[in-house]
Amino acid sequence: MNKHFSLGLMITVISLLLHNFDMPVFFGLTVSLSLIGLMLAVRFLPFSYAVIVSAIINALIYFDGGMARFSILAFIHVVIIAWLYNREKKELFKWSFLTVLIVGIVYFLFTFFYLGYNDLRLLAYLSFLQHGILLILVALTLDLTTVYLPYFPYLRKSISYRKPILFGQVIFNVIVVVAIIPLMLVTSLKIYIKYNETIDYFVERSDDFDELVHTYIDQLDEIEVQRFLLGSTIERGYFNQSIEQFVADTNDKVYVFNDDQSIFTTSESAQDYRFLDQRMRQGNIIQLTAQDSIWIDSSPDPIRNWYNGHFINKVSFIDKEIHLIMPLVDQFIPFITEMILYYLLIMIVFFASFIFGLIADWILTKQLAQLNNLASELPLAMIKQKEIVVPKSRIIEFSQLANNIGIVGDRLKRMFLELDEKTEQLRKSEQTLYRVAHSDNLTGLPNRRSFYRDLEELIEERLNKFAILFIDFDQFKLVNDTYGHSSGDQLLIDISNRVRSFNQRYEGVYFYRLAGDEFIEVIRGASDTEVEQFGQSLLSVLAKPFSIKGEQVYISASIGISFYPAHGNTLDALLNAADQAMYELKNKGKNGLNFAPKRGDHS
Incomplete structure (x- = not known):
């Protein structure tokens, strides 16, 4: 059997397996790991085989419920990268970066001027950037692996073929790695923190609504409470007025149910609950707490699902139950906008490191080796909270780069320290909440x-x-x-x-x-x-x-x-x-x- 056919078949199986383990990013959005298999095809197969294998993989992913947009763009990337790589035989990273950059610019101009701009288009840009950055990182990883792995002490005897390493290539790879790893760490931490801030916003707003409802009921005397329970138009009108003041200038909706699940009252902007309930039954519920949950749609497009999602808070009082339904999009879009800026920053850093790496091919200095050592020690310094010593250089560009790495390292050290403190606080809070929820307050027995x-x-x-x-x-x-x-x-x-x-x-x-x-x-x-x-x-x-x-x-x-x-x-x-x-x-x-x-x- 042809070795390229066997290798192509193995890469196809690997890609389909990776497709079932997509990498979560935030808010249910994921990055398809099948891109790893596609880049393996580009790196280890001839152009024709790489194109055929890519077409088969993308077709199978599409018929398995994948999005047509992703399959088409992934196939276009593979065809261009495979053609350039097989023609020039340069680093896979360079051609991947240039392809993602050019296709990205064309994709943006076409969609912006021909299809127009809206919030869903913004989410599509985010998805493109996520997959493009992953494609570049996979290409860089393959370059580093195939070039340097054969020189590892324990692998030198088993791997006979070793590609010669140019010193300029080493400098180029080091510059890219040093530039991008700290920024990727900062971006990942920023996504984590921003995600929690977004969830905290909805939780705090739910708490404010819970306090509003109970404060209103506490202010009623017994007669007014009885009138309220009997559905007095006056009492219900006052209650509706409080609700409308809370949801004013927002897209939030409020539904109040009787104990038999019939509608007692709703906010003015609320749609017929029968249609909303029918739609929500077709989606998925992510339960955060006993009162708070997130509903997302169940269409094949995860971007559209979260765009149409809602944060739901349930409050019980007297014999009523109130549902506060808040669209995720109100906080989701600002969050996505900020994330796109971070991803664009990553692309800018990729571009800067790409240009600087080409120039640095002929710059052979001792200071560059010191920067490489600094980059290698940076993760350990962050973990152990050691002092980051930035080397001095007579070359101003290297000096600035070293200072920037030191600044990023100091910020990451602080962020890691703050993250550990917040994690410990969260662990203690979870233990306290668990004891309260599962123990009897009077006797301390299980409840x-x-x-x-x-x-x-x-x-x-x-x-x-x-x-x-x-x-x-x-x-x-x-x-x-x-x-x-x-x-x-x-x-x-x-x-x-x-x-x-x-x-x-x-x-x-x-x-x-x-x-x-x-x-x-x-x-x-x-x-x-x-x-x-x-x-x-x-x-x-x-x-x-x-x-x-x-x-x-x-x-x-x-x-x-x-x-x-x-x-x-x-x-x-x-x-x-x-x-x-x-x-x-x-x-x-x-x-x-x-x-x-x-x-x-x-x-």
């Missing part, structure tokens, strides 16, 4: 959310057996009525501490507080007899007196017990069985254990 999560995991694991003990205290309401709710809360704390201490003697026992005086014990892998013995021991522990305001108080507990899978294969079925068993015991006299009947047993 209902933790119980539902853990039980769903147990059911998914399909354990052979586990038991649920639904515990309810018989005289708890009397304690609240006699001694006050604060004493009742203290009693719940004392009960939790006592049961928690008791549970430490057993393995596979987990304790939760659902609400009020309702608690749950989950026992893994225990037999009916062992569960009964545990329950009797627990009743004995609870039977001991508790001290409330200097007085000894006795309480009892009614415990309903269900088993998985005997009483059900779902959480609701198991919980309902235990709950029913507990209430049957209360109706018969309270204080004890009661096993739920097995399914089908009505005796």
Whole structure:
């Protein structure tokens, strides 16, 4: 089999595999890694084979759901680069850069003057720049790899062919690398920070809206609240006025729903929710928090999807639920504009390094070697926060370049330090939020959310057996009525501490507080007899007196017990069985254990 055919087939497979692992950039936009395969075809195949392989790859990507614009532009790039590279046999980087630059200028002029300018066109320019920069970086990487890799100590014996290296080529490559790596790092960090700032904007606006709604409701007296709930035209009008003031001069929309999901009211600019809901059902939801999410469309064009996306905040109050829907485009377009400026800056640096590299082919100086060493040490200096020492030079151009690298290094050091601090703050905030969301505020026990999560995991694991003990205290309401709710809360704390201490003697026992005086014990892998013995021991522990305001108080507990899978294969079925068993015991006299009947047993 022809070696070029075999190599072309392998490159095609690699390209299709890389197409399924596109590199995320921000806001769901990606850069196609299939460009790596296309550049491999240019570098290692003759012109005709490279064109054929490129046509096959782009066609397969298009029929797999890719965009026609991307496939056409990628094919044009490959044809031009392959023709120039096979004709001149110079560095692949040079021809890739020139091709991206020329095609980019033609593409911009054609679309701008013939198709016109709009926000979607701006996003298309961004996509072109992303793919163009990746194409150049891949070409540079291939140049560096194929030229310098055979000279590595451990590869010299296995690679017989070594392309001669010209000193001018080394200088050219060093200048390009030194110029572009710091800027790429700065741009990547800027994208990360700007993305978080954009999300923070929507979150802060959502918080302001949440505060507006609750402030409005808090200002109403009981009569006004009742009128509001009954749909009073006056009260609803005042409420709508507050909403309109908030969304004024924006494209934000507000929908207020009753508890039956019917529309209570909307902002004036809001479209019919039926059409909006139908459209959103066809898209994708990215859940950020319990209240905040991002909706994006599901068309094949990710640019258009995010352009049409919305940030959604849900607020609940009284018996209503409010949806604040904010278009991403309001913040997305300014963000994209700034990113295009950074990408253009990268292209400018590419261009400057390209010209300067050609001139530097015949400039052989010691100062250039010092700059190369500085560039090599820059990443380590940023990571370890070491001082960046900029070498002096009698050549003003090299001196300026060294100073600029030092400035960029200092800025990156500060940015890395700030990023580490923000990461640590975010980690602590996440830990705090997790504890608040999954623990009971009064007793410190796992709460209902933790119980539902853990039980769903147990059911998914399909354990052979586990038991649920639904515990309810018989005289708890009397304690609240006699001694006050604060004493009742203290009693719940004392009960939790006592049961928690008791549970430490057993393995596979987990304790939760659902609400009020309702608690749950989950026992893994225990037999009916062992569960009964545990329950009797627990009743004995609870039977001991508790001290409330200097007085000894006795309480009892009614415990309903269900088993998985005997009483059900779902959480609701198991919980309902235990709950029913507990209430049957209360109706018969309270204080004890009661096993739920097995399914089908009505005796």
